[in-house]
Every structure is written in C-alpha cells, then in structure tokens.
Amino acid sequence: MTPPPERYDVVVVGAGPAGSTAAHELARRGHRVLLTEEHPRVGFPVQCAGLVSQRVLELAGTREMVLHEVRGATVWSPALRPLQVKAPDTRAYVISRSRLDFLLAERASRAGAEVRTGWKFLGLEGPVSATLPLALRFQTLPEGEVRRVEARCVVGADGVTSAVARAFRLRRPIEILPAYEVEMPFPDGDPDEVEIYLGRHVAPGLFGWWIPDGGGMARVGLAVQAIRGRSAREYFDALRGQMARRWGHPLPDPVEILVAGIPVGDVPRTSGTRVLLVGDAAAQVKPVSGGGIFTGMRCAQRAAEVLHEALAQDDLGGDRLAAYDAAWRSDLGEEFRRAHYLRRVFLRLGDEELERVLQILQGTDMVRSLVAFGDIDFPSIAAGEVLRQSRSLMSLLPQAVAAYFQRDRGRVPDVGPRISRRAT
Ligand SMILES: Cc1cc2nc3c(=O)[nH]c(=O)nc-3n(C[C@H](O)[C@H](O)[C@H](O)COP(=O)(O)OP(=O)(O)OC[C@H]3O[C@@H](n4cnc5c(N)ncnc54)[C@H](O)[C@@H]3O)c2cc1C
The missing domain is CATH 3.50.50.60 (FAD/NAD(P)-binding domain)
Incomplete structure (x- = not known):
C-alpha cells in the first residue's frame, strides 16, 4: 500500500x-x-561570479562566505582605454558562492x-x-x-x-543571456578592484569581467546577448585576446569552467x-x-x-x-524600470560611441560622481547623476531617456543598509 x-x-x-x-x-x-x-x-x-554588496551580507546575517573586498573597478573600452572608478572604502565583496x-x-x-x-x-x-x-x-x-x-x-x-x-x-x-566563466590562477593585477571589458566584438549585450578572489585566483567571464551563430564560449575566446593585450601576456589555463544563463526582462x-x-x-x-x-x-x-x-x-x-x-x-x-531603459540605450551604442561615453566620463567630476553615487545594487542612480551633469553625454541618448533622467532623481528605497557615499 x-x-x-x-x-x-x-x-x-x-x-x-x-x-x-x-x-x-x-x-x-x-x-x-x-x-x-x-x-x-x-x-x-x-x-556565479560571486560579487555582492554589503546588503547581501546583511540579508545572510553572516560574513563567513567573504573571501575578499574590492573598492572599485577599471572599465576597459573597446579600444582598451581604461576608466578607473575607485572609492576610498569597500564597495563590493567577493564571496564563495x-x-x-x-x-x-x-x-x-x-x-x-x-x-x-x-x-x-x-x-x-x-x-x-x-x-x-x-x-x-x-x-x-x-x-x-x-x-x-x-x-x-x-x-x-x-x-x-x-x-x-x-x-x-x-x-x-524574458531574454536569457548565455554566460561563460572560468576560474584561473591569476596573481597579477590590482587586488582592490574588478575589471570590466566593454565592446560589441568582446561581449555584445553585457560585458566581460575579471574578479580577483584575493587568494591568487581570478574569475574571468562574460555574458552576451544570444546572437545566432556565435556562442558565449566563442566570445570568451575574443575576451581572452582582449585581456591578453591588456595584461601583456596570455591568460593561464582555467581550473574551473561554468556555463549558465542570466534572465533579463520583466x-x-x-x-x-x-x-x-x-x-x-x-x-x-x-x-x-x-x-x-x-x-x-x-x-x-x-x-x-x-x-x-x-x-x-x-x-x-x-x-x-x-x-x-x-x-x-x-x-x-x-x-528595474530605469535600468531597463539604460540597458536599451547601451544595446544601441556601437564601439565608437562607447569610446566616446567613456572618454566623457573621464572628466574628474564625472568620476567623482560615479564614486559618490556608485552602488552595485542601484546603478541607475549614479548613471542618472552623471547624465544630468553632462550635455555631451545626454546628446548621445534618445530624447525620451535623456528627458527622463533629467527630470527624475533616483532614490535608494529602504531595502537595508545604505552604501557609503564618500567621494575621493
Ligand atoms: C556567470 C554568472 C555570473 C554571475 N555573477 C553574479 C554576481 O557576481 N553577483 C550576483 O549578484 N549575481 C550574479 N549572477 C546571478 C546569480 O547567480 C543569480 O541571480 C542567483 O543565483 C539567483 O538565485 P536564485 O536562488 O534565484 O536561483 P539559483 O541560484 O539559480 O538557484 C536555483 C536552484 O534551484 C535548483 N533547481 C532548479 N530546478 C529545480 C527543480 N526542478 N527541482 C529542484 N531544484 C531545482 C537549482 O539546482 C538551484 O540550486 C551570475 C550569474 C551567472 C550565470
């Protein structure tokens, strides 16, 4: 029975x-x-790449999984020009997922x-x-x-x-972004920051990343729009080439490989x-x-x-x-609504426009705003601040989006501890 x-x-x-x-x-x-x-x-x-904010530690009620702390990022343009955004204090945590x-x-x-x-x-x-x-x-x-x-x-x-x-x-x-990530021994680089790689030929639809875990390893990966005829793995090979040029040596062999999907949409x-x-x-x-x-x-x-x-x-x-x-x-x-807007704009930018955006952001005040308002859980707030400051940046965007960000200031809702907002 x-x-x-x-x-x-x-x-x-x-x-x-x-x-x-x-x-x-x-x-x-x-x-x-x-x-x-x-x-x-x-x-x-x-x-997962395991990069999280302070809020995740609060929600989990523990720091036991934290491996390493980072204070900012260097964003590499398609032509490998760096934009460094670094805060005086910890902005994100690399965890054991x-x-x-x-x-x-x-x-x-x-x-x-x-x-x-x-x-x-x-x-x-x-x-x-x-x-x-x-x-x-x-x-x-x-x-x-x-x-x-x-x-x-x-x-x-x-x-x-x-x-x-x-x-x-x-x-x-929803759209599912195929992702490919490896973990590799990687003792070089600034352990205080992550690196982001932009470019249509490198990672169309999102970006590539390099995340040090503080123990001599790095998580290197990307997520892309699902474009017929080219897999995330093939884009990863292009990213390896981009990184080899940036580091001045080929990347070491991976010890772990992960293939997954990231859902985006409403x-x-x-x-x-x-x-x-x-x-x-x-x-x-x-x-x-x-x-x-x-x-x-x-x-x-x-x-x-x-x-x-x-x-x-x-x-x-x-x-x-x-x-x-x-x-x-x-x-x-x-x-989410603001970030979907931003993503749609980002998807329209070609490599030349991305170069221009990063060049404009190089202005000291822009970087200062990115540091002051940067919050990995609420990126649209920093984006709104820099957009409001720069006419030339606004002129790159569709009118509706530009007007939207000029009008409304984003706010962090009451969802946990506030991220520090000290500028350098
Ligand atoms: C390459 C990559 C890197 C990422 N990096 C980051 C990052 O740095 N920071 C960040 O915040 N997010 C990152 N993400 C996103 C993050 O991993 C996910 O958003 C997060 O894991 C979602 O959590 P979840 O609990 O909803 O789902 P999941 O973590 O996917 O958990 C779902 C669970 O359900 C189980 N399951 C599935 N089907 C069944 C079934 N039929 N029966 C029983 N169990 C089932 C699965 O085995 C899994 O354990 C990354 C994602 C990818 C792909």
Missing part, C-alpha cells in the same frame, strides 16, 4: 539564495516548510525547514484550485523514484529554467493561485549587471511576508497573492 503523501504548508523548490531565504523566513514564522534541491549538494555546481548557498540552506534548516537534496520538482498532479491543496511530483536523484507531496502553496525558486513557472503557466517573456506576473516565483525564476535580476543575489534574496523576504499572512487567513488565491507582485515592485520596480 502506498503511504499517504506528506503534507506541508509551503514547498520551496530550489535551494539557491532566493529559495533558502524564503524557506528560512517562512520556517521561522512557524510554518511547515519543505525546501527541495535537485542537486545532491546545495551550492554545487557554482554558477557555494559557501553562501550552504550557509543559507543551513539557516533555513535551523529555523525548522526540512531540506531535501536530490529532489527534483517534476510538476503538478491535478488542477490548481483555491480550495484544495496542491499535489506536487518529485523525482529523487540518483534513484529515480517518484515521490508525491501535498502543499498549501509552492515557492518557485528554481532558477532561470523554472519548472514551477512552467507548471503554473506563468509566462516569462515578468508581468510572479504570483498565481497557490504559487509565487522568486529570484531568477521571476527574472529579479539587475538588468545592467546581471547580478541577482541581492534582488532575489530581498524579493524572497517579501514573498515570505505575503505568504505568512495569506496562510494565516487561509486565502491562497491569485488575487490575495498578487500582493507579492506589488510588494517587491515597490522595493525594486523603479530601479
């Missing part, structure tokens, strides 16, 4: 930063939570969530209804056994390819009857940098707040859970 299915208040699918944060927040409020991860070990394989994921899942478990690895969400059994609990189907790996679980609701934190979004038919008209609905999407599953990713750890964790907190009340009222219908869409958009919607 098959045993009756286990019952939970919430099943969270995916033990990345967003899923483990949601599981922790719900478990500590007393709900019965199951957190499932398809891989045998939380945090592996790593699919696998350690972060482990610590967050462990915190969720300590709060009472049940964590199961090797549990892959397959789909739903039966219809979704506001009156009946959900029947969820999982496959245990590597055994391949199918298990059934009942839940009052589900949080889809299962990343860019979200099976939960598919199961609940939450349409996701998902119109991140909730439905008995379901919420968080993190990459909801494309809660910063459009100009592709970073999604802070945004995913912050939105997961919002998801837990809304679910906590909805569970207490036993109202898990689509209308009630739409409060989550409103909640996370009130934190981050404005920044």
